[in-house]
Amino acid sequence: MIVRLIVYLVLGFCVWLPVLSLAQTQPANPAQASNIIVIKGHQFIPPQLTIPAGQKIQITVDNQDPTAEEFESFDLDREQVVEGNKKITVFIGPLKPGTYKYWADFHQDSKGVIVAQ
Amino acid sequence: MKLRIAFIIIAFIFSLGLPGPVFAEKQVFQPYAEQGELEFENTGVYDIDPHKNKNAVQEYKYAIGYGVNSFWHTELEIEAEALPTDDAITPVKATHMEWENIFQLAPKGEYWLDPGVYLAYEAPLINKQVGQFEGKILLEKSIGKITNILNISFNQEVGEGADRHTDAGVSWSSRYRLSRYFEPGVEYWNDFSAITHQLDYNQQSHQVGPAFYGRLTRHINYDIGYLFGISDASPRGELKWVIEYEF
Numbered sequence: 001m002i003v004r005l006i007v008y009l010v011l012g013f014c015v016w017l018p019v020l021s022l023a024q025t026q027p028a029n030p031a032q033a034s035n036i037i038v039i040k041g042h043q044f045i046p047p048q049l050t051i052p053a054g055q056k057i058q059i060t061v062d063n064q065d066p067t068a069e070e071f072e073s074f075d076l077d078r079e080q081v082v083e084g085n086k087k088i089t090v091f092i093g094p095l096k097p098g099t100y101k102y103w104a105d106f107h108q109d110s111k112g113v114i115v116a117q
Numbered sequence: 118m119k120l121r122i123a124f125i126i127i128a129f130i131f132s133l134g135l136p137g138p139v140f141a142e143k144q145v146f147q148p149y150a151e152q153g154e155l156e157f158e159n160t161g162v163y164d165i166d167p168h169k170n171k172n173a174v175q176e177y178k179y180a181i182g183y184g185v186n187s188f189w190h191t192e193l194e195i196e197a198e199a200l201p202t203d204d205a206i207t208p209v210k211a212t213h214m215e216w217e218n219i220f221q222l223a224p225k226g227e228y229w230l231d232p233g234v235y236l237a238y239e240a241p242l243i244n245k246q247v248g249q250f251e252g253k254i255l256l257e258k259s260i261g262k263i264t265n266i267l268n269i270s271f272n273q274e275v276g277e278g279a280d281r282h283t284d285a286g287v288s289w290s291s292r293y294r295l296s297r298y299f300e301p302g303v304e305y306w307n308d309f310s311a312i313t314h315q316l317d318y319n320q321q322s323h324q325v326g327p328a329f330y331g332r333l334t335r336h337i338n339y340d341i342g343y344l345f346g347i348s349d350a351s352p353r354g355e356l357k358w359v360i361e362y363e364f
Binding site for chain 2: 089
C-alpha cells in the first residue's frame with residue numbers, strides 16, 4: 001500500500017512538473033527571433049552568439065562546407081545533423097541568463113558559445 | 118580502424134546475451150531521429166523472482182538501426198527469449214524478427230512537447246508463435262535539466278491463434294542531465310494487458326525503479342536500470358539494459 005502511494009506521488013509529481021515549469025519560465029506570448037550560425041572550414045562563425053534570455057529562439061545553422069556536420073550541445077540538449085551545403089533550424093529556449101557551450105561532433109575542435117542575457 | 122572497433126563492440130554486445138537470456142523490451146523511446154546515424158544495439162531484461170516460473174525470465178534484442186533522414190529512424194532486430202512454462206524457464210531461443218520505426222513529428226523544441234510515433238512489426242521465427250503489431254505515442258518534455266519522456270503503447274497480435282484483444286501500456290522516464298556521461302533517473306512501467314479486460318491493479322504489471330543513462334565514450338551509449346515489481350503480476354525485480362554503439 002505504501003509503495004503504491006509512493007508510486008502515485010512520484011507519478012503525480014512528474015505529471016505536474018511540466019505545468020509548473022511552463023508557468024515559471026515561459027512568457028504568455030513568447031517572441032521569436034532568427035539568428036544564424038555559419039559552418040565554414042569546420043569552424044563556427046560567429047563563435048559567440050548573443051541572444052535574449054527568457055525567449056524561445058530559432059537558430060539557423062548554415063553549413064557551407066561540402067561535408068556533413070553535427071551541431072551538438074549538452075548544455076542546450078541539442079544534437080542535430082546538418083548535411084553539406086544545407087541549413088537546419090534549431091529551436092532553443094527559453095533560456096536562463098548564462099553561457100551555453102556547443103560543438104561540432106564530427107570535428108570536435110570546433111566549438112562555440114551561445115550567451116543568453 | 119573504425120571498422121575494427123565496431124566489430125569489437127558488436128562482439129562485446131552479442132557476448133552479453135550468450136549466458137542464457139521479460140516479456141517486453143524495456144526501453145523508453147525518445148521521439149527523435151538522427152539523420153545518417155548507424156547504430157548497433159543490444160537490449161536485455163532479466164527477471165528475478167522467488168517463484169520458479171517467473172525467475173530468470175529473459176529477453177534479448179540485437180539490432181542494427183539507421184537514421185534515414187531527419188524524421189525517420191529504422192531498425193531491424195532479432196529477439197531471443199527464455200520463456201516461462203508451468204514450473205520452469207525454457208532455454209534462450211531466437212523467437213522473433215522485428216522491424217521498428219521511429220518517426221519524429223516536429224523538430225526538437227519547436228513545440229511545448231516533442232512528439233513522435235513508433236511503429237513496429239514482430240514476425241515469429243518459431244512455429245506456433247504469433248506476429249505482433251506495436252504502436253507507441255512518444256512524448257518528451259525537458260524542463261531545465263530534467264528530461265521527461267512518456268510512451269503510450271498499443272500491441273495487437275496477428276496470425277493464427279492470435280489474441281484478438283489489443284494490449285496497452287505506459288512507460289515513463291524522468292532523468293536529471295548531470296553530465297554527458299551520467300544521467301540518473303527513474304522509470305515507471307505499466308502493462309494494462311488487454312484494454313477491454315479492465316484487470317485489477319494486481320493483475321496488471323506495474324514496475325518502478327532507478328535508471329541511469331549516458332555515454333561511456335563518444336560512440337557508446339548506455340541505459341541501465343533495476344525495476345521493482347509493485348503489483349502481483351510483475352516480477353519482484355528486473356534488471357534492464359540498453360547498450361548502443363553509434364557512428
